[in-house]
Amino acid sequence: MNAGIPIQFFLILATLMFFVGVYGFLSRRNLITILMSLELVLNSVNINFMAFNRYLFPHKMEGMFFSLFIIAVVAAEAAVAIAIILNIYRRFTTINVEDVDEMKY
Amino acid sequence: MINFTYTVWILIIPFIMFIFLGLAGHKIGPKLSGLLGTGALAVITALSYITAYKYFFATPKAGDVFKAILAANTTWLQFTDKLHIDIGVLVDPISVMMLIVVTTVSFMVHIYSTGYMKGEKGYERYFAFLSLFSFSMLGLVVAPNIFQMYIFWELVGVSSYLLIGFYYEKPSAVAASKKAFIVTRFADLGFLIGILLLSFHTKTFDFITLTDPSGPAIAQAGGASFLGLSVITWSMIFVYLGGAGKSAMFPFHIWLPDAMEGPTPVSALIHAATMVVAGVYLVARMFPVYSLAAPVALKVVAYVGGFSSLFAAIIACTQTDIKRVLAYSTISQIGYMMLALGVSGYGGHEGLGYMASMFHLFTHALFKALLFLGAGAIIHAVHTNLMTEMGGLRKYLPITHLTFLIACLTIAGIPPFSGFFSKDEILAAAFQSNKILFAVEYAVAGLTAFYMFRLYFNIFWGKETQYQHTPHEAPFSMTIPLIILALGAVFAGWIPFNKLVTSDGQAFESSIEWGVAIPSILIGVLGIFVAMVMYRKENNIPERLAATFKNTYKLAYHKFYIDEFYLFVTKKIIFRYISEPIAWFDRHIIDGTMNSIATVTQVVSFRIRKFQSGQLQQYAFVFISGAVLLAVLMIYIWYW
Amino acid sequence: MIANQIMFFLLSAMIIVFSVLTVTSRKILRAAVYLLLVLVSTSGLYFMLNYQFLAAIQLTLYAGGIVVLIIFSILLTSHISQKFEPTGWKKSLLSALASAAGAILAITTILDFKFGASREAAMEVDMHAIGKSLLSLDYDGYILPFEVISILLLAAMIAGIVIAKKGGPADQESQNLKQ
Numbered sequence: 005m006n007a008g009i010p011i012q013f014f015l016i017l018a019t020l021m022f023f024v025g026v027y028g029f030l031s032r033r034n035l036i037t038i039l040m041s042l043e044l045v046l047n048s049v050n051i052n053f054m055a056f057n058r059y060l061f062p063h064k065m066e067g068m069f070f071s072l073f074i075i076a077v078v079a080a081e082a083a084v085a086i087a088i089i090l091n092i093y094r095r096f097t098t099i100n101v102e103d104v105d106e107m108k109y
Numbered sequence: 110m111i112n113f114t115y116t117v118w119i120l121i122i123p124f125i126m127f128i129f130l131g132l133a134g135h136k137i138g139p140k141l142s143g144l145l146g147t148g149a150l151a152v153i154t155a156l157s158y159i160t161a162y163k164y165f166f167a168t169p170k171a172g173d174v175f176k177a178i179l180a181a182n183t184t185w186l187q188f189t190d191k192l193h194i195d196i197g198v199l200v201d202p203i204s205v206m207m208l209i210v211v212t213t214v215s216f217m218v219h220i221y222s223t224g225y226m227k228g229e230k231g232y233e234r235y236f237a238f239l240s241l242f243s244f245s246m247l248g249l250v251v252a253p254n255i256f257q258m259y260i261f262w263e264l265v266g267v268s269s270y271l272l273i274g275f276y277y278e279k280p281s282a283v284a285a286s287k288k289a290f291i292v293t294r295f296a297d298l299g300f301l302i303g304i305l306l307l308s309f310h311t312k313t314f315d316f317i318t319l320t321d322p323s324g325p326a327i328a329q330a331g332g333a334s335f336l337g338l339s340v341i342t343w344s345m346i347f348v349y350l351g352g353a354g355k356s357a358m359f360p361f362h363i364w365l366p367d368a369m370e371g372p373t374p375v376s377a378l379i380h381a382a383t384m385v386v387a388g389v390y391l392v393a394r395m396f397p398v399y400s401l402a403a404p405v406a407l408k409v410v411a412y413v414g415g416f417s418s419l420f421a422a423i424i425a426c427t428q429t430d431i432k433r434v435l436a437y438s439t440i441s442q443i444g445y446m447m448l449a450l451g452v453s454g455y456g457g458h459e460g461l462g463y464m465a466s467m468f469h470l471f472t473h474a475l476f477k478a479l480l481f482l483g484a485g486a487i488i489h490a491v492h493t494n495l496m497t498e499m500g501g502l503r504k505y506l507p508i509t510h511l512t513f514l515i516a517c518l519t520i521a522g523i524p525p526f527s528g529f530f531s532k533d534e535i536l537a538a539a540f541q542s543n544k545i546l547f548a549v550e551y552a553v554a555g556l557t558a559f560y561m562f563r564l565y566f567n568i569f570w571g572k573e574t575q576y577q578h579t580p581h582e583a584p585f586s587m588t589i590p591l592i593i594l595a596l597g598a599v600f601a602g603w604i605p606f607n608k609l610v611t612s613d614g615q616a617f618e619s620s621i622e623w624g625v626a627i628p629s630i631l632i633g634v635l636g637i638f639v640a641m642v643m644y645r646k647e648n649n650i651p652e653r654l655a656a657t658f659k660n661t662y663k664l665a666y667h668k669f670y671i672d673e674f675y676l677f678v679t680k681k682i683i684f685r686y687i688s689e690p691i692a693w694f695d696r697h698i699i700d701g702t703m704n705s706i707a708t709v710t711q712v713v714s715f716r717i718r719k720f721q722s723g724q725l726q727q728y729a730f731v732f733i734s735g736a737v738l739l740a741v742l743m744i745y746i747w748y749w
Numbered sequence: 750m751i752a753n754q755i756m757f758f759l760l761s762a763m764i765i766v767f768s769v770l771t772v773t774s775r776k777i778l779r780a781a782v783y784l785l786l787v788l789v790s791t792s793g794l795y796f797m798l799n800y801q802f803l804a805a806i807q808l809t810l811y812a813g814g815i816v817v818l819i820i821f822s823i824l825l826t827s828h829i830s831q832k833f834e835p836t837g838w839k840k841s842l843l844s845a846l847a848s849a850a851g852a853i854l855a856i857t858t859i860l861d862f863k864f865g866a867s868r869e870a871a872m873e874v875d876m877h878a879i880g881k882s883l884l885s886l887d888y889d890g891y892i893l894p895f896e897v898i899s900i901l902l903l904a905a906m907i908a909g910i911v912i913a914k915k916g917g918p919a920d921q922e923s924q925n926l927k928q
Contacts, residue, residue, distance in 0.1 A: 006798055009757050014794075015859045017761045021768050021787075023852040028772030030730050030844035031836045036823055037777060040784045043815065044768055047791055050807075058798045060864065062871035065882055068803055069891055075810055076898045080905035082815045086822045087913035093826045094915075105723030726840075730847060737851045744858060 006058065014055035021048035035089045035099040039082065046078050113180035116160055116198045116251065119153045119208065123244035127237050134233025143226075146236035147219040150243060154212040157205075164205045165609055175614040177201035177317055179253055191312065199253035199316060202610040203393055203467060207250040210474045211383050213597070215243045217590035218378040221482050224586030225374055225489060235275060235372070242268035246383050250390065254314035255304050258391070262300065262355070265387065266293050269379050273371040285367035292364040296354020303347030310340050320397040322455075327402045338405055345399055345406035349392060356388025356443045359417040363672055365440060369432040373485030376432060381439050381481050382474035389446045389470055396463055396612055400455040411451020415546045418444025420669070422556035426563065427666040430494045431484050434564050435477070438520070441553060442473050448550065449535040452542040453612065460612030461541070461619060465534030468606040472527040475601055476519040479594040483513040486587055487568060490580035496564060500571035500647075505580040508588045510569050512595040517565045519598045521558035521633045527602030529630070530621070534606075536629055537622040554629050558636025566644035757797060763790040775833045781820050788812040802879055 021044055028041030050071040057067025093099050126149040134142045164175075182197030219239060226232055245264035252258035267290075274286030308314050311325040318324050327341075338346075352358075357365035368380050379385070392399060392410055399407040418441045425437035446466045453462025486509045491499055503510040519528035532554065539547040582588065608616040643650045655662045664670070767787045774780040788811045795804035823829075872878070883891050 006753065006757075008751075008753055011864050012859055013757065013761070016856055017764060019852055019855040019859065020765055023848040023855075024765070024768040024772055026733060026851065027844050027848040030726055030733070030847065031841045032772060033836065034777060034827075034833065036819060036826065037772070037780055040780060040819060041772055043784060043811075044771060044787065047788060047811070051791060051794060054795060054798050054800060054803065058800075060867055061869070062867055063869040064872070064889075065874060065879070068800055068874065068879075069882070069894075071803055072806065073894055073898055075806060076902065079810060079815060080901050082818055083905050083909040084912070086818055087909040087911075089822060090825060090913045099826050101725050104725075108721055108723030730843060733851065734847050737847065737854060740851075740854055744854070 011055055011059040014051060014059075018048040018051040018055070021045075021051070033100050033102055035092065035101055035104075036086075038101060039085050039089070043078065043082070046074060050074055113160065113163070113178055113198070113200050115156070116180045116200060119156050119160075119212075120198070120244060120248050120251070122149050122153050123240045123247065125149075127240040127244055130233055130237035130240060134237055137233075139232040142233040142236050143219075143223040146240055147216070147223060149240065150212065150216045150219045153243070153247070154216045157208040157212040160200065161205045161209050164200055164202075175202045175609070177614075179317070180251075182253055194256045194314065195254055196257050197253045198251040200251070202614065203390065204251050206467060206471060206610050207390060208247065210386075210471055211243070211246050211250060214378055214382040214474055214478045214594075215239070215246075217478065217482070217594055218374045221377075221485070221587050221590040222372075222374045224584045225485055226372065229372075231275065235272075238268055238271045238275070239375075239378070242272065242379060242384075246387075249387060253316060255308070255316065255319070255395075256314045258394070259297075259300060259304055262351070262387065263297065265384050266290060266297070266355070269293075269368070269384055272375040272379060273368045275372055275375065276370070279370065282370040285364075285370040289364040289368045292361055293354045296361050297351050299347045299349075299354070300351020303344045303349075303351065306340060306344035306347065310344070316394060320395065322397055322401060327398060339403070341398065342403040342406050345395065345403040346409060348395060349388075349406060349410055352388030352391040353413060354388070355391075356385050356447070357417075357440050358388065358413050358444065358447060359420055360671065362417060362421065362440050363675060366428075366433045366436040366668070369430070369436050373432065373481060373488060376436075377478045377481030377485065380436065381477040385439060385443055386446070386470050386474065389443060389450065389466060392447065392450050393463065393467060396450065396453075397455055399450075400453065400612070407451050409451075411448050411543065411546060414444045414447025414449075414451055415549045416444070417441070418448065418553045419549050419556075420444075422553045422560065423665050424668050425560040426556060427662060429497050431487070431496050431499075431564060431568065432481070432494055434496075434560060435480055435484060438480075438557065438560065439477060441557060442469070442477065442520070445532070445535055445550070445553070446470050446473070448546055449538055452539050452546060454542075456613045457615065458617045458619065460617070461534060461607075462538035463612040464606050464610060464617075464619070465531060465538050467610045468534055468604075469531035471604070471606070472519070472531045472598070472601050475594055476516045476526075476528060476598040479512060479516040479591065479598055480520070482587070482591055482594065483509050483516060486583040486591065487513075489583055489587070491576060492578075496567040499568045501569070502580060503569040506569075506582050508582060508591060512591040513565060513569070515595045515598055517561045520561050521637060522554055522629055523633055523637075524626075524630065525599075525602065527598055527600065529626070530602035533621055533626045533629065534619065536625045537619075540622070540625050551629065551632055555632040555636045558633040559640050562637045562640035563644050566640055570645050572647040753797070757794075760790050760793045760797070763787075764794075775835065776829075777823050777827055777831075777833070778820070778829050781816060781823060784819070785812055785816045788816065800874060802874065802876060 025041045025044030025048065028044065029038055032038050032041060053067040053071045053074075057064065061067070089099055092104060096104060098104075126146060130142050130146060137145075164178075168178075178200045180198040180200045182195050184193050185196040186194040188194075219236075222235065222239065226235055229235065242265065245261045245268055248261035249258055249265055252261060270286045270290040273289050274282050276282045304314075307319070311319060313319060313325065321327070354361045365380060365385065369376055371380070399410070421437040421440035421444065425434050425441065428434045428437060446469050449462040449466035449469065451462070453460055453464075453466070455463075486506065487499070487502065488494060490506055490509075491502070493499070515526065519526035522529045522532040524530075536547065536550055536554075539550050607619045611617060643654075667673070764787055767783045767790070771780050771783040771787060774783060788807065792804040792807035792812065795801075795807060882889065883895055886892055
C-alpha cells in the first residue's frame with residue numbers, strides 16, 4: 005500500500021509535526037495546550053518508528069513494539085501530567101505557565 | 110615469685126572513677142561523689158601498701174638484690190615486629206616507693222578536700238579530675254617503658270592543667286593553667302626528642318633493657334657523637350629537659366608559682382608532692398644510663414639542681430603570698446633532689462646520692478603536702494593568701510599551728526624529724542663528690558630554715574591582727590590528714606632507705622655523718638634564730654634590711670625578672686618579628702585569596718541569578734536552541 | 750498507485766494543517782478537537798503502512814483515551830467560551846525561529862541521507878504474531894517491557910490519584926492561603 009511513496013516523505017512529515025509541536029510547547033501559555041503540543045511531538049516520533057520499520061526492516065516488528073510502548077508511556081504521562089495540572093490549578097487558581105514561577109531565584 | 114598482676118587495679122580503679130564521676134557526678138550529687146572518690150583512693154592506697162610489703166619483705170631476694178618485676182605487660186600499639194608500644198606495670202624499689210608516696214598523699218588530699226572544697230561549685234568535677242590525676246600519676250610511676258611514661262607524663266600535664274584552671278572563671282587561674290601547660294609542654298618536646306634519639310640508637314623502650322649495665326644503652330656510650338658528646342649523652346640531656354620542665358627546674362620554673370592559683374589541696378598533691386617530683390623520678394629511673402653512659406648529662410643535672418635550689422630559696426625569702434613561698438621552697442627542695450642524683454655514683458656506697466635523693470623525695474612529699482594542707486587550713490580560716498594580713502593565729506588554730514611547726518622544723522632539717530635524715534644524706538653525698546655544690550647546699554639549708562620560719566612567725570606570731578571573722582579551726586576532715594601527715598613527717602626518717610631503695614638494688618651501710626650533720630643543724634638553727642628575731646615580734650628590722658639591700662631585695666622580690674625576661678623574648682622579639690609577619694601574611698595573602706574567591710563568586714552569582722527565572726518555557730527555549738545548535742555543530746563542522 | 754499517493758498527501762495535509770491549528774487556536778476546546786483530528790489522521794497513515802493493530806490502538810488509546818482525558822481536564826480548569834490572549838509576537842517569533850531552524854536542519858539531513866531499500870521479504874503482522882512476540886521469553890520476545898509497562902501504568906494511576914485528590918497537604922496550604 006505504500007508503493008510510490010518514498011520514506012523521506014514520511015520522515016519530513018514527522019519532522020514538520022515534531023517542530024510544530026515544539027513551537028506549541030514554546031509559545032502556548034496554557035498548561036493543557038502545552039500538554040497537547042507534547043502529544044504532537046510524541047506522535048511524530050511514532051510515525052518515524054513505523055516508517056523505519058516498514059521500509060528498512062520489514063521482516064521485523066521492533067518499530068511497532070516501540071510505538072506500542074510509547075503509546076502506553078504517553079498514556080501514563082498524560083494521566084500524571086493532568087493530575088499535576090489539576091493540583092496546580094487548585095493551588096494557584098490558574099494554569100498559566102508564566103504565573104507558576106515559584107521556583108525562581 | 111609472688112604474683113603482682115593485681116597491681117593493674119591500681120591503675121584501673123581511679124580511671125573508672127574518673128569516667129564515672131566525670132559522666133555521672135552531677136547526677137549523684139557532691140556528697141556521694143566525694144565519698145566515692147575518696148573510697149577509690151582508699152582501696153588503691155591499701156593495694157599499694159600491700160604491694161610494698163610483698164615486694165620488700167615477702168619476695169625472696171635473688172642474691173641480696175631487689176629485682177625489677179614486670180607485673181603486667183601487653184602490647185598496645187604494634188607497628189612492626191620490632192617497633193611496638195607496650196603498656197604494663199613495673200614493680201621495682203622506686204616505683205613501689207612512689208606508689209606509697211602518691212597514694213598516701215593523694216588519699217590525704219582526698220580526705221582533706223571533702224572538707225576544704227565543701228560547697229564549692231564543681232565539687233564533682235574536682236573529684237573527677239583528682240581521680241584522673243591519680244590515674245595518670247600512678248601510670249607514670251609504674252611505667253615499664255619510656256613511652257608509656259611519656260604518655261602518662263602528658264596525661265599528668267593535662268590533669269594538672271585542668272586542676273590549676275579549676276576556678277576557670279578567674280582570669281588569673283586560666284592564665285596560670287595555660288602557662289603551666291605551655292611551659293611544661295615546651296620542655297616535653299625535649300623529652301620526646303630524647304626518647305626518639307635514645308630508642309633509635311638502642312632499639313628498645315624498655316626500662317629494664319635500657320638500664321641494664323650491660324645493655325645496649327650503656328654499651329653504646331662511646332658511640333656516634335655530636336659536638337664532642339655521645340648520642341646517648343645528648344639524648345639523656347634532652348630527656349632531662351622534660352624532667353626539668355615538670356620539676357620546675359631553672360629556667361622552666363616560672364609556671365610553678367603561678368600554678369598556686371589552683372585549689373590548695375591540688376597544690377599540695379600535684380605541685381608539691383607528686384607531679385613535680387616526676388622529673389626527679391625520671392632521672393632516677395634512667396639513673397644507670399646517666400651514671401654509666403652519660404656522666405656529662407648527670408653533671409648538668411647536678412648543677413641545674415644546685416642553681417635552682419639556691420635561686421628559688423633566695424626568691425622565697427622575699428615573697429609574701431604564703432603559697433608562693435611554699436612553691437619556691439618546693440623548687441628549692443627539688444633542686445636538692447636533683448643535685449643529690451647528680452653527684453651520685455652507681456652501685457654500693459657510691460650510690461649514696463641516689464638513695465638520699467629518693468629518701469628526700471619521700472620525706473619531702475610528706476612534709477610539703479603537710480605544709481600546703483596547713484596553708485590551706487590557714488587560708489580557709491582567714492580568707493587571704495598574704496602573710497602580711499595574718500599574725501597571731503596560733504591561738505585560733507592550735508592543730509594547724511602544731512602540725513605546721515612540725516613541718517617547718519622538718520624542712521629546716523632539725524633532728525629528730527625526717528627532713529634531717531634525708532637532708533643529711535644529701536649533704537654527705539655532695540660532700541663526697543663536689544665541694545662547690547656542697548657549699549651551695551649549706552647556704553640553701555640556712556635560707557630554707559630562714560624563709561620557713563619567716564613564714565611561720567609571720568602567720569602564727571607577729572603582729573596581732575584584727576580579723577573580720579574570728580578564725581576558727583578547720584573541720585576534722587581537714588585536721589585528720591594534717592595529723593597523719595605530721596606523724597609521717599616525724600617518723601619517716603627512720604625508714605632504712607639504704608636497705609631498700611638503692612641505685613643497683615643492693616643494700617649498703619650508711620650512717621649519719623655527724624661531721625656534716627652538726628654544721629647543717631647549726632645553720633638551720635641560725636636561720637630559725639634570725640627569722641625569730643626579725644618576725645616574732647612586730648619590729649622594723651625587715652624594713653631596714655630591705656632598705657639596706659634595696660637592689661638585691663628588689664631583684665629577688667621580682668623573682669630576678671625571669672618572667673619579664675620571658676615576656677620580653679616572646680612578646681617583643683618572637684611575636685613582633687616572627688609571628689606578626691606570619692599573621693599579616695595569613696590575614697592578607699591567604700585569607701585575601703580566599704575572600705576574593707568568595708567575593709567574585711558572590712558578585713557573579715548575583716549577576717547571573719536572573720537566569721533562574723522560574724519560566725519553564727524560557728528554559729525549554731534555551732534547551733531546544735542549544736540542542737539545535739549542537740546538532741548543527743556535530744553534523745556540519747565536527748564530522749568533516 | 751496514484752490513489753496511494755493521493756491518500757498519503759491528503760493525510761499529510763490534514764496532519765500538518767491540524768497540527769498548526771492545534772498549537773495556534775485561541776479556543777482551548779477547539780485545540781483539543783484539532784489534536785483529535787491529527788491523531789485520527791495519523792492512524793490513517795498506520796493503516797497505509799499496513800499496521801492495522803497499531804492503528805487500532807492509536808484510535809482507541811490515543812484518540813479515545815487521552816484526548817478524552819484532556820477534554821475532561823479542560824472542563825475542570827477552564828471556561829470553554831474563553832479565548833486566549835494571542836501570544837506575544839516576540840515569544841512566538843523566537844519559538845518559530847527555533848522550531849524552523851530545527852526543522853530545516855532535520856529535513857536537509859533527511860534529504861542528504863541515502864536510504865537503502867530492504868531486500869528481505871515483508872512479514873505479515875497479524876494479531877497472532879504480535880501476541881506471541883509480546884508474551885515470548887525468547888530473544889526477540891517482549892515479556893519484560895510488557896510487564897514493566899504494566900507496573901508503570903499502575904504506578905501512574907496511583908500517582909494520578911494521590912496528586913490530584915482533594916485534602917492533600919498542598920490543598921490545605923492553599924486553603925490557608927485563601928484565608
